[in-house]
Amino acid sequence: MCPITGRLAARLPFLMLVLLCLAALAQPLCAQEDDGLLPVTAAYRLSADASTPGVLKLHWEIAPDYYLYRGRMKFKPAEGVTLGEAAFPDGERHHDEYLGDVEIYHHAIDASVPYTVAPGTTRLRLGVQFQGCHEVDPKICYPPHTEQLDLPLPPTGTVGARPGSLGAALQQLGSSSRTGGSDVPLPAEQAFRLDALAQDPHHLLLRWTMPPGYYLYRDQTKLHLRDGRGLTLTPRWPAGTRKDDPHFGSVTVYFNELDLPVAVGGDLAGRTRLTLETSFQGCEDGGLCYPVMTRALDVDLANATPATGTPAMAAPEAPPVSAQGPLQTSLWAALLLALGGGLVLNLMPCVLPVLSIKAVGLLESGESPARARAHALAYTAGVLASFVALGLGILALRSAGHALGWGTQLQQPLLVGGLALVMLAVGLSMSGLVQFGASLGNTGAGLAARGGAAGDFFTGVLAVVVASPCTAPFMGSALAYAFAAPAASALMVFVALGLGLALPFLMVGFVPALARRLPRPGRWMETLKQLLAFPMYLSAAWLAWVLANQRGADAIGLLLVSAVFLALTLWWFERSRGRAGLVRAPVLLALLATAVPLYGLAQLPTPVRAAQADTGVVAYSPEKLAELRASGTPVFVDMTADWCVTCKANEHTVLDTAAFRALLLRTxxxxxxxxxxxxxxxxxxxxxQYHSPGVPLYVVFPRGGGAGRKLPTVLTSSLVARALTEAAR
Structure with a gap:
């Protein structure tokens, strides 16, 4: 590496980069994007009136562009309650693609259900199940939804309470599961409905459903297992809404609906059921705050059925998964795959910017065998240290319940913005506009060599950071093994990945025959180094584009402000070279000003993404996937990200082509x-579920049901055509 590049990292904010990585990994998870559909309880608002003895009156308010099926309404009484035949008005005739000729309702519907109760019964308890659809794009049908009603029975002989009386207010309090505008707060059981199911023995899903205007506190929610010795519960909280609460200050709350995945850790051998106790607290927005509520849910692990004693939650059917799991691969096979994946990673486009620095270092290492070995060892140390740190961070946060994987650090705007500035600074240095690490004088060859090693080490760190958007062949299986294996085995896989990435540099450093084949150093290398600065600028531009997709135009504005202050920092750094320390003090102030806008990036909200412009693409949701599979439609699922270079390469060469669109039509x-x-x-x-350490992930679901087929991370047109053709049979 040349003196300029060798001393590059001695003054670069290396510690700042490491802190950015750690801070980005520790940020809370972000919310899902909204598809514009109403929650089922907002699309179909159900209210109930039991003020007339022996008759339950039901009323649904149906939102525009939604409808309810008449034939999908069912009633399940609690113990002590007997229901008669429900009376419905005639509906509109409608031919349904899946159900045939049916009757549906728009706008509103009134129904009545006769009932009798056993002696001593004081409350009318029953479940009301209904199902409906959204009839304009995106056209979807909701799974069957159940509301549990718990209504006070009127005294015998009364027809109803006088309007405006206390009795009428009490009837109103218990009469509706979704009043949607009543001045009287709902009972706690109706304001905060809780369901639970087991997706598999080690993964539960809790769902709170609330009417409009009610919210649930995240930090006041606690989970506990009865007789759960040796078991742990790890919730994965989605991002909620920040609220300035008069009781708790700035808190995170959830409106309308909260889906909470919970991982169950420990040995479940012999267990077929779990009893989950949860305590939580919520409020009516601008109104009553409820005391802490505690509910127990009995979860069936064997059949993955909804919890008993609660409203039945219509969860989407989990797609069948191939029996092949990540731990069916042996440790030695995983290590070989990791070594090969790290080696191939050198050829991926995401590592190209760092190859610019490595290329100059490789050429300069021809000065002597000792210098070549020093370059190789320092660079390898940086790569291995970074892979171990990344592996430890991912495994620690995943064990704490966070959904992290390969490349997920680039989901954090703070890190993306910081990397863009680092790429810009490195590019300016390679262009010769600024020189990092130059000393006040010649302090000896030992110190110079020390600075060169730091530069090589930093180059290795940077290679690992920018390599994360790419998933090379062989890497997927190795990383999937690492994320499921014990910690020691997982770290060995990360070390093998690092060795593969550093292997070409090590071979040049320790195999003299390869080193002798390198061009001899000369003045032409300065021109080459300046040319290789442009991939660094392109990387900074690409990271800015990723940031714009994550946080919008405001994020780009903050990044540009930070880039201006970085330019000021570097300009003053060069102007003050060789001067007294007081003259150089503004450099630190300018560097601090560079970091302030970066902090602002972490505070920006996630923008609402526009609807898909391409009508041929369906946004992923478990419900929509279950609906398509139930109708016998083959599905090609593509999990991608803007920062995933491999994903974008596959889209450009295979998925965003006329041939792929024709293939979809044909199959x-x-x-x-x-x-x-x-x-x-x-x-x-x-x-x-598909043992994927990150994106891209491609799964093809066949027409006749059965397990989804997982495709390789690097696609070809022939591979995709063969998979979809087989799925359509």
Whole structure:
């Protein structure tokens, strides 16, 4: 490496980069993107009136562009309650693609259900199940939804309470599961409905459903297992809404609906059921705050059925998964795959910017065998240290319940902005506009060599950071093994990846025959170094584009302000070279001013993404996938991210082509895409289900049901055509 580049990292904010990585990994998860559909309880508002003895009156308010099926309404009484035949008005005739000729309702519907109760019964308890659809784009049908009603029975002989009386207010309090505008707060059981199911023995899903205007506190929610010795619960909280609360200050709350994945750790051998106790607290917005509520849920692990004693939650059917899991690979096979994946990673486009620095270092290492070995060892130390740190961070945060994987650090705007500035600074140095690490004088060859080693070490760190958007062949299986294996084995896989990435540099340093084949150093290398600065500028531009997709135009404005202050820092650094320390003090102030806008990036909200412009692409949701599979439609699922270079390469060469669109038409398949640019718990659960350490992930679901087929991370047109053709049979 040349003196300029060799001393590059001695003054670069190396510690700042490391802190950026750690801070980005520790940030809370972000919310899912909204598809514009109403929650089921907002699309169909159900209210109930039991003020007339022996008759339950039901009323649904149906939102525009939604409808309810008449034939999908069912009633399940609690013990002590007997229901008669429900009376419905005639509906509109409608031919349904899946159900045939049916009757549906728009706008509103009134129904009545006769009932009798056993002696001593004081409350009318029953479940009301209904199902409906959204009839304009995006056209979807909701799974069957159940509301649990718990209504006070009127005294015998009364027809109803006088309007405006206390009795009428009490009837109103218990009469509706979704009043949507009543001045009287709902009972706690109706304001905060809790369901639970087991997706598999080690993964539960809790769902709170609240009417409009009610919210749930995140930090006041606690989970506990009865007789759960040796078991642990790890919730994966989605991002909520920040609220200035008069009781707790600035808190995170959830409106309308909260889906909370919970991982169950420990040995579940012999257990077929779990009893989950949860305590939580919530409020009516601008009104009553409820005391802490505690509920127990009995979860069936064997059949993955909804919890008993609560409203039945219509969860989407989990797609079948191939029996092949990550730990079916042996440790030695995983290490070989990791070594090969790290070696191939050198050829991926994401590592190209760092290859610019490595190329200059390789050429200069021809000065002597000892210098070549020093370059190789320092660079390898930086790569290995970074892979071990990255592995430890990912494994620690995943064990704490966070959905992290390969490349997920680039989901954090703070790190993306920081990397863009680092790329810009490195590019300016390679262009000769600024020189880092130059001393006040010649302090000896030992100190100069020390600075060169620091530069090589930093180059290795940077190579690992910028390599994360790429997933090379062989890497997927190795990383999947690492994320499921014990910690010691997982770290060995990360070390093998690092060795593969550093292997070409090590071979040049320790195999003299290879080193002798390198061109001899000369003046032409300065021109080459300046030319290789432009990939660094392109990387900074690409990172700015990723940041714009994550946080919008405001983020680009903050990044540009930070870049201006960085330019000021570097300009003053060069102007003050060789002067007294007091003259150089403004450099630190300018560097601090550079970091301030970066902090602002972490505070920006996630923008609402526009709807898909391409009508041939369906946004991923578990419900939509279950609906398509139930109808016998083959589905091609693409999990991608804006920062994933491998994803973009596959899209450019295979998925965004006329040939792929023609293939979809020929096979009748649906192209479904999930965007993991920001942290998304729903997509993270899908990745985990298919043992994928990150994106890209491609899964093809066949027409006749059965397990989804996972495709390689690097696609070809022939591979995709063969998979979809087989799925359509």
């Amino acid at each position: 009748g398949a649906v192209y479904m895409k999930g965007d993991w640019t920001d942290v998304n718990p729903t997509i993270a659960a899908f990745l985990e």
